[in-house]
Amino acid sequence: MSIRFEKVDFEYSPNTPFAHLALKDVDLEIPMGKVTAIIGATGSGKTTLVQHLNALLMPTKGTVEVLDHRIEAGKKYARIKDLRHKVGLVFQFSEYQLFEETVLKDVAFGPKNFGASEEEANEKAKRALTTVGLDEHYYERSPLELSGGQKRRTAIAGILAMGPEILILDEPAAGLDPQGAAQMMSLFRRLNTEKGITVLIVTHNMEHVLEYCDEVVVLDEGQVLMHTDMKTFFENEEYMERANINPPAIVRFKALLRSRGLDVPSDILSIEDLAGFLSRRKKK
Amino acid sequence: MKNVTLGRYIPLDSFFHRLDPRSKIIGMFAILIAVFIPSGWIGYAIIGAVILSCIFIAKLQIDFVIKAMKPMLMMMVFLFVINVLVIKTGEPLITIGKFTVYLDAITQTAYIVVRLVLMIMITTLLTATTKPMDMTLGIEDLLMPLEKLKVPTHDIAMMISLALRFIPTLIDEADRILKAQASRGVDFENGKLGEKITAIVSLIVPMFVSCFQRADDLADAMEARGYVVGAKRIRYKTLKFHAGDYVVIIVSNLILVGMILLWVYVK
Ligand SMILES: Nc1ncnc2c1ncn2[C@@H]1O[C@H](COP(=O)(O)OP(=O)(O)OP(=O)(O)O)[C@@H](O)[C@H]1O
Numbered sequence: 318m319s320i321r322f323e324k325v326d327f328e329y330s331p332n333t334p335f336a337h338l339a340l341k342d343v344d345l346e347i348p349m350g351k352v353t354a355i356i357g358a359t360g361s362g363k364t365t366l367v368q369h370l371n372a373l374l375m376p377t378k379g380t381v382e383v384l385d386h387r388i389e390a391g392k393k394y395a396r397i398k399d400l401r402h403k404v405g406l407v408f409q410f411s412e413y414q415l416f417e418e419t420v421l422k423d424v425a426f427g428p429k430n431f432g433a434s435e436e437e438a439n440e441k442a443k444r445a446l447t448t449v450g451l452d453e454h455y456y457e458r459s460p461l462e463l464s465g466g467q468k469r470r471t472a473i474a475g476i477l478a479m480g481p482e483i484l485i486l487d488e489p490a491a492g493l494d495p496q497g498a499a500q501m502m503s504l505f506r507r508l509n510t511e512k513g514i515t516v517l518i519v520t521h522n523m524e525h526v527l528e529y530c531d532e533v534v535v536l537d538e539g540q541v542l543m544h545t546d547m548k549t550f551f552e553n554e555e556y557m558e559r560a561n562i563n564p565p566a567i568v569r570f571k572a573l574l575r576s577r578g579l580d581v582p583s584d585i586l587s588i589e590d591l592a593g594f595l596s597r598r599k600k601k
Numbered sequence: 602m603k604n605v606t607l608g609r610y611i612p613l614d615s616f617f618h619r620l621d622p623r624s625k626i627i628g629m630f631a632i633l634i635a636v637f638i639p640s641g642w643i644g645y646a647i648i649g650a651v652i653l654s655c656i657f658i659a660k661l662q663i664d665f666v667i668k669a670m671k672p673m674l675m676m677m678v679f680l681f682v683i684n685v686l687v688i689k690t691g692e693p694l695i696t697i698g699k700f701t702v703y704l705d706a707i708t709q710t711a712y713i714v715v716r717l718v719l720m721i722m723i724t725t726l727l728t729a730t731t732k733p734m735d736m737t738l739g740i741e742d743l744l745m746p747l748e749k750l751k752v753p754t755h756d757i758a759m760m761i762s763l764a765l766r767f768i769p770t771l772i773d774e775a776d777r778i779l780k781a782q783a784s785r786g787v788d789f790e791n792g793k794l795g796e797k798i799t800a801i802v803s804l805i806v807p808m809f810v811s812c813f814q815r816a817d818d819l820a821d822a823m824e825a826r827g828y829v830v831g832a833k834r835i836r837y838k839t840l841k842f843h844a845g846d847y848v849v850i851i852v853s854n855l856i857l858v859g860m861i862l863l864w865v866y867v868k
C-alpha cells in the first residue's frame with residue numbers, strides 16, 4: 318500500500334473565467350512509513366496536491382490511491398469518512414479552525430465525529446495534547462486566548478487525536494519561533510519513528526527538510542519536477558539548482574570550503590559529520 | 602462556495618468595463634425602473650433584447666449570467682406554488698382532482714419571474730463590469746448632493762467598499778474553514794439535525810473570530826497610514842464622463858420613457 322497519483326489533473330473553478338489548472342499530469346508515488354517533504358515555490362500546487370489525499374479536492378482527471386481507497390476523476394466517492402479518519406490533514410494556519418469553548422473539547426471534536434464515545438474521545442484528546450506538549454493546565458482554557466503557537470499545537474493535537482495512519486501537515490512551522498518550529502518538526506519525526514505514522518510535510522524551510530525528512534518531492538507550476546530521497550537531493554548541487562531553492566546552511570558552507578580547495582565528501586550533511594571530518598583533516 | 606457568481610467582478614476589457622461607474626449606475630436604475638413599469642410582453646421583450654445585447658457587448662458568457670440566477674430559483678418555484686394556490690381568476694387550465702389551475706396564476710408568475718430575471722441580468726451586468734472600488738467612487742459621487750443634508754456620504758462609501766472588498770476574502774476563508782472541519786470528520790451535507798447544527802457552529806465561530814480579527818487589523822492598518830474618521834480628503838482618482846457614458850445615460854432613459862409611453866398609450 319502506498320500513496321499514488323496517476324495522471325492527475327486538477328482545475329479550480331472549471332468552465333469559468335477564473336479557471337486555473339493547478340495540477341498538471343501528476344504521476345507520483347509516496348512510500349508509506351517515511352517522512353516526505355513537499356517543496357516548491359508559492360503557488361506551485363502543494364496545498365492543492367495534499368488536499369487530494371483526504372478527498373477535500375477530487376481530481377478533474379486521473380486517479381488518486383491512498384491506503385485501500387481509490388478515487389477516480391468524475392466519480393462520486395462513498396467512503397470519504399473512512400478516508401478522512403485515516404488521513405489526518407493539518408491546514409496551513411490551522412489555528413483558525415478552533416471553535417469549542419475549551420481546548421480539550423476542541424481536540425476531542427475529531428474523534429467524536431468519527432464515532433468515539435465522550436470518554437474515549439476525551440482520553441484520546443488528553444493523550445494527543447500531551448504529545449504536542451500541552452499539559453492539563455490547558456484543558457479547560459478557551460482556545461481563543463492561547464498564543465499563536467499554542468493554538469497551532471491545539472489544532473495539531475485535534476488531528477492526532479483522530480489516530481490517523483497518514484499525517485499531512487501544510488506548513489506546520491510557518492510563523493512559529495525557530496525553537497517552537499524545531500520542536501514541532503522533531504515531534505513529527507518522532508511520530509514517524511515511534512508509531513510508524515507516514516508523514517507528509519509541506520514546507521519552505523530547507524533546514525527542516527535536511528534534518529527531519531527522508532524523501533523530497535519538488536513541485537513546479539503544478540507539475541512534479543522531481544522526487545528523490547533527501548540525501549541524493551542535498552548531495553547534488555544540480556538538483557537543488559533545478560528546484561531553484563536556497564540550499565541549507567551546511568550545504569552552502571561545504572560549497573564555500575570546496576571553492577577554497579578543500580575536498581569535502583558530498584555525503585556529509587550534518588554539522589557533527591562536518592566537524593568530525595575537519596578535525597580528522599587537521600590531524601593528518 | 603467558489604461557485605458564487607452573483608455580484609462578482611469579471612476582469613475583461615469591453616465597452617462596458619471602460620464606462621464611468623456613475624453612468625452605469627444611473628443606467629441600471631433607469632432600466633430597473635423600466636422593468637417595474639407594467640408595459641406588457643412587448644416592453645419586456647424590448648428590455649430583454651437590450652440587456653442581452655449589452656451582455657454580449659460586455660463579453661460576458663451567458664452561462665455566467667444564468668449561474669447568477671441560481672440562488673433565485675427556489676424563490677421562483679415558491680412564488681409559482683403560492684400563485685397557483687391563490688389565484689383563481691381567468692380561464693381554468695387543468696383540473697387535478699378538486700384542484701384547478703387558472704390561466705392568471707401562470708401569467709402572473711411568468712410576469713414576476715421575467716421581471717426578476719431581467720433585474721438580475723441588469724445588476725449582474727453592472728457588478729460584473731465594474732470594479733468594487735470604482736463602484737464605491739461612483740456611489741459616493743452620486744450621493745454627494747446629500748452631503749448638504751449632513752449625510753456622511755464618504756463614510757457610507759467607505760463602508761460599502763470595505764464590505765465589497767471583503768466578500769471574496771470571506772468566501773475564501775469560509776472555504777478553508779469548511780475544508781479544515783471536513784478533515785476533522787464534519788459532514789456538511791448529510792447528517793442528523795444535531796450534527797448539522799454542530800457543523801454550522803464549527804464554521805460560524807471561526808468565521809466570527811477571524812472577521813473581528815480582520816476588522817481590528819484593518820482599523821489599525823488604516824490609522825497607521827493616517828486615516829482619520831471624518832477628516833476632509835481629496836481624491837486620487839477622479840471620475841470623468843466620456844462620449845460612451847452620455848450614450849448609456851441617454852439610451853437607458855429613452856428606454857424608460859419608451860416603456861412609460863407603451864404603458865400609457867398601448868394599454
Ligand atoms: N480556491 C482557488 N481557486 C482558484 N485558484 C486557486 C484556488 N486555490 C489555489 N488556487 C491557485 O492554484 C495554484 C496552486 O495553489 P496552492 O494553494 O496549491 O499553492 P501552494 O503551493 O500551496 O502555495 P503556498 O506556498 O503559497 O501555500 C495557485 O496558482 C493558486 O493561485
Ligand SMILES: [Mg+2]
Nearest residue numbers: 363364409487
Ligand atoms: Mg499552500
